[in-house]
Every structure is written in C-alpha cells, then in structure tokens.
Amino acid sequence: MSTGAQRLAHFAALTLCLAAIAWASPLPARVTDRDVYEATAAHGVVLDCSDIHCFRVMVPWLLSPLPGPSILKWKAYAVLSNAAAGLAVFAFALSLGLSRRAAWFASTGSAFGFGSLYTLHDVYSSDPLMYFLGPFLTNELMTGRVALAIAVGAAGVMAKEFAAAPFYLVTLESAIERRWKEAVRAFAAGNVVFIVWFVMTLTLMLRFNYTYAGSASADLGGGANLVGWLSRQSARGVAAAMFNEFGVLYVLAPVGLFLAPRRLKLLALASLPIAAFFGYVQQPDRALWNLHFLVLPMAALVLERAPALGSLTLAAFVVGNLRVGAQLPIASAGRLALAASVVLGVATVVAALRSPAS
Amino acid sequence: MSKALMLALAIETVILGALLTVAADQIAHTHVEKLGGVNIWGYRGSVLHQKRQNEVRIAVTGGDLAFGWGVAASETLAPSVRDLVRVRLDLPGRDARLVTGVTTAARGLAPKSYASWIDHYAYLRPDVICLVPDPISHVPGGPAFLPDRRSIVFRTFGYSPILPLVLQEKSTFAHSALLGLAGRLLDGTDGLLGDDSSEAGGVANIAAYTTAIDAAVRAGLRSATAGVVVVLAPANDNRAVMERLASTIVGERVRVVDLGADPRMLDAGLRLDGFNFSTGGHAVAAENVAPAVRELVEQAGLGAH
Numbered sequence: 182m183s184t185g186a187q188r189l190a191h192f193a194a195l196t197l198c199l200a201a202i203a204w205a206s207p208l209p210a211r212v213t214d215r216d217v218y219e220a221t222a223a224h225g226v227v228l229d230c231s232d233i234h235c236f237r238v239m240v241p242w243l244l245s246p247l248p249g250p251s252i253l254k255w256k257a258y259a260v261l262s263n264a265a266a267g268l269a270v271f272a273f274a275l276s277l278g279l280s281r282r283a284a285w286f287a288s289t290g291s292a293f294g295f296g297s298l299y300t301l302h303d304v305y306s307s308d309p310l311m312y313f314l315g316p317f318l319t320n321e322l323m324t325g326r327v328a329l330a331i332a333v334g335a336a337g338v339m340a341k342e343f344a345a346a347p348f349y350l351v352t353l354e355s356a357i358e359r360r361w362k363e364a365v366r367a368f369a370a371g372n373v374v375f376i377v378w379f380v381m382t383l384t385l386m387l388r389f390n391y392t393y394a395g396s397a398s399a400d401l402g403g404g405a406n407l408v409g410w411l412s413r414q415s416a417r418g419v420a421a422a423m424f425n426e427f428g429v430l431y432v433l434a435p436v437g438l439f440l441a442p443r444r445l446k447l448l449a450l451a452s453l454p455i456a457a458f459f460g461y462v463q464q465p466d467r468a469l470w471n472l473h474f475l476v477l478p479m480a481a482l483v484l485e486r487a488p489a490l491g492s493l494t495l496a497a498f499v500v501g502n503l504r505v506g507a508q509l510p511i512a513s514a515g516r517l518a519l520a521a522s523v524v525l526g527v528a529t530v531v532a533a534l535r536s537p538a539s
Numbered sequence: 540m541s542k543a544l545m546l547a548l549a550i551e552t553v554i555l556g557a558l559l560t561v562a563a564d565q566i567a568h569t570h571v572e573k574l575g576g577v578n579i580w581g582y583r584g585s586v587l588h589q590k591r592q593n594e595v596r597i598a599v600t601g602g603d604l605a606f607g608w609g610v611a612a613s614e615t616l617a618p619s620v621r622d623l624v625r626v627r628l629d630l631p632g633r634d635a636r637l638v639t640g641v642t643t644a645a646r647g648l649a650p651k652s653y654a655s656w657i658d659h660y661a662y663l664r665p666d667v668i669c670l671v672p673d674p675i676s677h678v679p680g681g682p683a684f685l686p687d688r689r690s691i692v693f694r695t696f697g698y699s700p701i702l703p704l705v706l707q708e709k710s711t712f713a714h715s716a717l718l719g720l721a722g723r724l725l726d727g728t729d730g731l732l733g734d735d736s737s738e739a740g741g742v743a744n745i746a747a748y749t750t751a752i753d754a755a756v757r758a759g760l761r762s763a764t765a766g767v768v769v770v771l772a773p774a775n776d777n778r779a780v781m782e783r784l785a786s787t788i789v790g791e792r793v794r795v796v797d798l799g800a801d802p803r804m805l806d807a808g809l810r811l812d813g814f815n816f817s818t819g820g821h822a823v824a825a826e827n828v829a830p831a832v833r834e835l836v837e838q839a840g841l842g843a844h
Contacts (some may be wrong), residue, residue, distance in 0.1 A: 390589070
C-alpha cells in the first residue's frame with residue numbers, strides 16, 4: 182500500500198470512529214457559543230458584537246454556504262478536523278524521528294483525547310481546527326515548507342488566534358538551538374500571520390464596532406479568563422478539570438520527555454511560555470489541549486516500549502475520554518476506565534523503564 | 540541572513556508599528572471618551588451601536604457650547620435631553636422605545652462649518668438634531684483637536700486620533716520628556732499632512748452668522764427624520780437672529796428654543812468659566828429643549844404606540 186493510500190485509510194478510519202462518537206454524543210445542556218457562531222454564519226458579521234467568538238469568523242464563514250442542518254455541518258467539521266489532527270500528529274511524530282508504532286500511539290491519543298472528544302460534544306467552536314493546525318503548521322515549518330505554512334496559518338488565524346502560535350514555537354525552539362536563520366524565518370513567517378490577525382481584528386472593530394469588552398480573555402491585567410475560571414470552580418472542580426484534560430498523559434509524558442529526541446525536548450521547552458499565555462487568557466482545562474501534539478509523542482515513546490500494556494493504557498484512556506470528553510452516558514465505565522488508565526499507565530512506565538530499549 | 544529576510548522583517552516592523560499605534564490609540568480613546576475626550580469617530584461618549592428599529596436617536600451638535608467642555612460626556616445636553624424625553628416615551632403598557640442621545644459637536648467649530656459637520660455625522664441616522672450655535676460674539680478658541688480636524692486620518696477616514704494629545708498630557712503630569720516627544724512626533728507626522736485652515740476665525744457679522752445657521756438647519760433637515768431644534772444660547776441677540784432666520788424656522792419640522800427666555804440660564808452659577816455650561820447648566824438647558832424634541836418625535840410618529 183502506498184503512503185498516500187495508507188494516509189487515506191488512516192484518515193477514513195479515524196473519521197468513521199469519530200463520526201460514530203459524534204453521533205452518540207449528546208448536545209450540551211447548557212449555554213454554549215452556538216448562538217454567536219450561528220449568527221456569524223447567518224450574517225457574515227454580527228454588528229456591535231462584544232463576544233470574543235465573533236472575531237473567529239473563518240469556520241462559520243466556511244460552513245455557512247454548505248447545505249444541511251447547522252448541527253450536522255458543525256459535527257462533520259469537528260469530526261473531519263479531529264481526524265485530520267490525528268493524521269497531522271502522526272506525520273509530526275515521524276518528522277521528529279519517532280517510530281511508526283509510536284506515531285500510531287500519538288495519533289490515536291490525539292484523535293481520541295479529551296480535547297478532541299469534547300469538541301464532538303460541544304461542536305460550535307474553532308478548537309478542532311486548531312487541534313489540526315498545531316501539529317500541521319509545526320511540521321510544515323520544521324520541514325522547511327514555510328510558504329505553505331504562512332498561507333494556511335493566515336487563513337487559520339481568522340478562525341482562532343492560536344494558529345499563530347506554532348510559528349513562534351518553532352522560532353523559540355530554533356533560537357534555543359542557535360539555528361538563527363531558521364528562527365528568523367519562522368519569526369518573519371509568524372509576523373505575517375500575526376499581521377493578518379491584527380488587520381482582521383482592527384477591521385472588525387473599526388468597521389463593524391466589534392469589541393473585546395464582553396470577554397474576560399482581553400482583560401490581561403485583571404487575571405483574564407484564568408482568574409474568573411478559578412473563582413467559579415471549587416478546588417476539587419479545578420483538579421478534576423485539569424486531570425480530565427490529559428489524564429494518564431500526566432504520568433506518561435514526563436517520563437517520555439527523558440526518552441524524547443532533542444528536538445521534541447526543545448519544542449516542549451519552547452512551548453512553556455505559549456502554554457502559560459493561553460492557559461492564562463483561556464480556560465486552562467481546554468486551552469492546554471492545543472499543545473497536545475507535543476504531549477502525545479512524549480507519551481507515545483513510553484507506550485511503545487511496552488506495547489501490550491501501552492495499548493491497554495491507551496484503550497482505557499480513550500474509553501475514559503468517551504465519558505469526560507464526548508460526554509457519553511457511561512459514567513461508571515468512564516470512571517473505571519480513567520482509573521484503569523492511570524494504573525496501567527504506571528505499569529507501562531515501569532515496564533518501559535525496565536525494557537532494554539530505554 | 541539573506542537580504543530578503545531582513546527586508547521582510549523591516550517591512551513587518553513598520554506595519555506592526557502602525558497597527559500597534561492604532562490599537563494604542565483605540566485604548567487611549569476608551570480612557571477619555573467618557574470624560575472630556577471624544578471616541579474614535581470624533582463624537583462624545585462611547586461609539587453608538589447600529590440604530591435599532593425601536594430607537595429614537597437625538598443628536599446635539601454645534602461648537603464649543605454644545606460640546607460641553609469641562610463636563611463628562613454623560614453630563615452634557617444630549618444625555619440630559621435623552622433622559623427627559625425617555626420618561627415620556629418609554630411608558631408602561633406601550634411599545635418599548637429606546638431613546639439615545641449623542642453629542643456630535645466639536646470644540647472650536649465655527650458656525651460656517653456646522654452644515655458640513657451635520658452631513659459628516661448623518662450616518663448616525665439621528666431622528667432629531669438639536670443645533671446649538673455658539674453666540675455670535677463667541678470666537679471659537681483653542682486648537683481643533685476634539686475631534687482632531689487637522690488630522691489627515693480624520694479627514695480621510697473619519698477616525699479621530701487622540702494618542703498624540705493623551706501622550707502629551709501624560710508627559711506633562713509624569714514629567715516625561717520621552718512621552719512628550721512621542722506625542723509630538725505622532726502629532727507632527729499626522730499634522731504635516733493635515734490642514735485646519737478652513738476653520739480659522741469666528742463670524743464677523745450677523746448676516747454671515749444666520750446664513751451659516753440656515754445652512755446647518757437645512758443640513759439637519761436632510762439628516763434627521765423628525766426635525767431640527769435650534770437652541771439659541773442665552774445672552775445672544777436672539778431676536779435679531781430669529782428675525783433673520785424667519786423663513787428657515789417656519790417649517791413644521793423646525794423648532795426654536797431661546798435659552799435666553801429662561802431667566803435661570805442667565806445665572807452665572809450655571810457656567811464653568813463664564814461661557815461653558817456646568818452640569819447644572821446642561822440640565823437646565825435640557826429642560827428647555829426636551830419639550831421641543833418630544834414634540835418633533837411625536838409629530839413624526841416615533842412616540843410609543
């Protein structure tokens with residue numbers, strides 16, 4: 182089977198599985214950002230809008246001309262984006278020098294991780310596209326395809342600000358390595374994307390009276406979204422939300438960091454200020470999943486060293502996420518799976534550290 | 540490092556500098572627009588939302604007196620008139636009416652510029668325009684920076700920069716030469732291309748004065764759906780002015796309010812500096828103006844049903 186055919190089969194398999202989950206996932210029984218995205222889809226621009234999601238125009242603009250009910254279009258978009266994210270993480274892992282097995286682990290964890298499955302439950306969001314663009318753009322920049330990265334990034338930044346982050350991630354990583362030419366090239370490319378975002382934002386503000394007044398994210402001096410989120414949650418709620426985000430990956434990824442190739446280590450290091458920034462301006466329990474494409478390859482390096490245990494760990498991780506991410510009505514099984522994934526994860530770490538390959 | 544890359548970085552720096560300046564200017568506006576300054580489009584208070592179907596919009600325009608130097612945007616004539624009109628329009632059991640007031644006057648605006656100024660803000664779609672001409676004896680004073688009519692940016696896009704002024708004022712308080720230099724640099728760059736010669740000087744005689752007001756009323760009638768209220772300042776020679784404006788003010792959609800007819804308006808205690816109204820002065824003036832505005836609103840069928 183050729184590489185193209187393999188990728189197509191991989192994409193199709195992920196799409197089918199994610200579509201089944203999206204179909205089974207119930208609609209959120211709370212207020213979401215659906216109204217804002219649907220208004221943008223219906224009107225193009227929502228005059229005098231003070232919601233931050235009004236600035237994220239690309240996805241509703243792309244989906245609005247398509248036929249069919251809104252929920253169907255948005256679910257399809259979330260499924261395809263998350264499947265593409267899985268594929269992009271696979272390619273990214275290979276570019277980092279990981280084995281195909283490790284890449285498979287990382288890809289599966291990406292497609293069926295908490296963030297991805299949560300966007301199959303609450304589909305009115307630009308997040309699924311960002312989950313794809315993170316690994317895709319980073320990989321394109323690492324492999325020297327800067328022009329393509331700029332073009333995709335410039336479009337992506339109109340869906341969400343995070344699309345500019347991979348450019349500065351690669352800038353920092355290259356600068357740490359003192360690969361100055363690459364660093365400057367990625368920086369200049371990132372600036373183009375940032376300028377596109379800036380011009381679009383100012384245009385919406387000046388021409389259509391958009392503001393960030395209704396968004397805590399823009400209140401950088403006042404704690405942004407982080408402080409508000411922390412104040413609304415109990416300590417237990419915060420701990421549960423943060424645990425659910427990465428689950429067993431908290432056990433696996435730190436060990437994987439020591440096993441990781443130098444470039445992945447540097448990327449992880451360079452991602453810290455970006456993670457801190459997005460964790461501050463957004464809800465950290467969801468924002469940090471944007472950097473899942475760095476966490477999963479590290480975890481995969483541990484899983485591949487004990488493949489049988491690793492597969493079981495990943496399976497339990499996925500089942501747990503069906504509950505906490507996709508919100509499927511499997512509370513008992515979900516809790517059990519989450520607990521099992523942590524126990525299996527610890528066992529995998531022990532087995533991996535004892536294996537000769539480590 | 541290649542020359543192309545360096546050139547790209549240089550161009551990006553310039554573009555980002557310009558964009559950041561605009562963003563900083565917008566932030567500066569949010570700090571001053573509710574106080575003594577103007578918003579990004581050059582009028583007082585926050586930027587108005589798109590006009591709604593059930594909205595009655597009242598604009599107060601003119602020069603120094605209408606601008607309301609020395610009081611906050613919410614203490615000027617427009618919001619005071621709005622409040623008085625709203626209590627009579629937005630009644631229980633009748634269709635909800637949203638009444639908004641906006642001050643589109645400009646500091647130092649000469650009467651001859653009133654008509655074009657009203658045309659400039661026609662996009663706000665006011666229902667009633669209250670034209671408050673400065674008295675004939677008044678010489679428009681001070682530089683034309685509220686809004687900044689010298690600015691090429693304002694003349695071209697209608698965007699009124701305020702960052703240069705804010706930086707220069709901050710430099711005075713903070714004793715910062717750097718802030719002052721940045722403010723003067725921005726002001727100079729924009730002012731180099733701008734021009735305020737068309738606004739220089741006041742009005743020499745009553746004929747020119749009434750011609751200017753006549754033109755402004757006609758401009759107001761083109762913009763406002765309900766009509767125009769001409770508000771003559773106290774201590775003016777208002778009888779002579781009204782005689783000369785007789786043909787203009789007889790129309791059904793024009794009302795005249797002579798503030799000089801209310802003895803309270805002659806109280807020096809209602810002035811901040813002998814000329815500009817205090818908050819109380821605007822409130823008393825609003826009591827005189829609001830009935831005329833209400834009348835036009837009801838006449839146009841914009842009242843509550």
